[in-house]
Amino acid sequence: MLDISPAEWTAILLSLRVAVIATLVATPFGIALAWLLARKDFWGKAVLDAVVHLPLVLPPVVTGYLLLLTFGRRGLVGAFLADHLGIVFAFRWTGAALACGVMSFPLLVRPMRLSIEAIDRRLEQAAETLGAAPFKVFFTVTLPLALPGVLAGMVLGFAKAIGEFGATITFVSNIPGETQTISSAIYSLIQTPDGDTAAGRLVIISVVIALGALIAAEWFARRATARLHGN
């Protein structure tokens, strides 16, 4: 049953690469945004919060289309990046990573934000009285205490990224070896006669990856609780 063909391997490895890169690049932005939403009050905060969550409620095809309009070869940002920095997203695996990053961002940010909100701010005050400047307080107290939430966000974001389909296929199409992830490979296979067995293999692999990610997220959440109680 699990006799995986080279083409399927290509899709699996591409999915992993796309999801890993999407998660790693999104993480610093996610932490910064989570901190901003947890700690700061500013004009337009509600709007920013809504925009972050938008990919969760918009039809993925809409998000993908908007990405195509913005980051496509002729899109406003896409043209600039291509002409000045040589970065091209359209119909490349980097575009798939961008789509996955955007789609998974709300899930990545949420646990990070919750764990930052759960931190006792009086601990940060204590750090300040001991001579720690604000950025040192962040790196020695806030971030370590939020770390389990940060990791949980990364795991959830990764799981979402690896399963992303709609926005990716709309934005960068379904090119084997370049943009064909597990999801788009399954989609192609179930439209092909005799593709059922191969599709079934990829389905099992997706389930295993997703389940593993959810279990890992749960484990990190438990660690977070233990850590905040000082055990």
Add this chain to the structure above:
Amino acid sequence: MLRVDVEKQLGEFSLQASFESEGRVTGLFGASGAGKSSLINMIAGLLRPDRGTIVIDGETVDDTAAGIHVPTYRRRIGYVFQDARLFPHLNVAQNLDYGRRMNRLPSDPAQHKRVVELLDIGPLLDRRPGKLSGGERQRVALGRALLSKPRLLLLDEPLGALDEGRKLEILPYLVRLRDEANIPMVYVSHDVAELRQLATQIVMLRQGRVTSFGGVKVLT
């Protein structure tokens, strides 16, 4: 060495306090809601006065007229809170070392040994704060503040969260600290007995105003 002359409006409550203390231990005495914590938080820089000046050890750390407000982390103070506030993700040894690392002070094993012995916290060094009793936590918090080498030690009801037995356990350490550590302290309490034992000067606060100032005998 400590000069305070501040005004602060906090909602309905107005605080107006002025005193100057050379004492080794300045006791801030008053009922709850008298403004003791607000005052000590202003000395710490955690709260900013609306008007006035605060001078620690000759350095002006607050002067609203001149626009001076030295942030807490540059005041070189130590602060022992009622609720210890040890870092839960660090063990006792790392908690003790935190202030030294943040202030980039060279390691000082002799001082470290002295403080650990003074507070009897040697056996606790490997433990996490979650595994300590209330009294042990408070002793570690004291050690952590001392090891950051402050020029002024602020204590906000450090015994307030402890039961009578634990208070009696900690009090002797505070007396030793006063007599041996050679760091001026500001000690907030609503407990007359505690201040009689520890303080050398008393600032009495009532509803946001200083009602008397002087030696321990003002605590009648």
